Amino acid sequence: MDWILFAIFLLATFGAGATGAMFPPGDWYDRLEKPPWTPPNWVFPVVWTSLYLALAFVGARLAPMAGSEYAMAFWAMQIAFNALWTPVFFGLRKMRAAFVVMLLLWVAVAGLVASAWPLDRLSALLMLPYLLWVTIAGALNASVLRRNPSFA
Incomplete structure (x- = not known):
């Protein structure tokens, strides 16, 4: 493993994740109607860090x-859409646009898994939890949008 290359990619990922600190959910999100299967708030930083x-x-x-x-x-592509989703959903409060970003993120992650598979199965397998999480996040985005249509 090239540790300098790893550090560069780590900075890119945490740069994307920094949008969560810049655009926190806040009271607006707390007041939205959410499905009963919404993960507790503490889950998000744990999952995203992993x-x-x-x-x-x-x-x-x-x-x-x-x-x-x-x-x-x-x-x-996935890190760009990953970084974009939070400002669109929490910053602009545009849930429908955020859902489109989430769909594009899902396509990018699925494309990463598919294109990594013939090169390095470990890398492809390590991205499956990410694909699952983006699927859950997309379903949550859609459910919150459906339950709060005034914030489309």
Whole structure:
């Protein structure tokens, strides 16, 4: 493992995650009607920290591999949409637009898994929890939107 490359990817992931600190959920989100299966607030930083560490590891593994161009393009795509979702949902309070961002994030993560599989199965497998989490987050986004149509 190239630790400098890992550090670069780690900075990218935590840069994307910093939008959570810049655009916290706050009272607005607390007042929204949410489904009963909404994870408790403490789950989000724990899950995202774990996922960001896995993303950095996967990026550092895949980047130097021959033939990783598509995997790295999907890696870049997912981190861009990952960083965009929080400002759109919590900053602009545009849940419908955030759901579109979430769909694009899901496509990017699925593309990362698919393009990593032939190169490095460990990397692809490490991204499956991320795909699951984005699926859950997308369902939560859709459910909150449906329950609070005035904030579309």
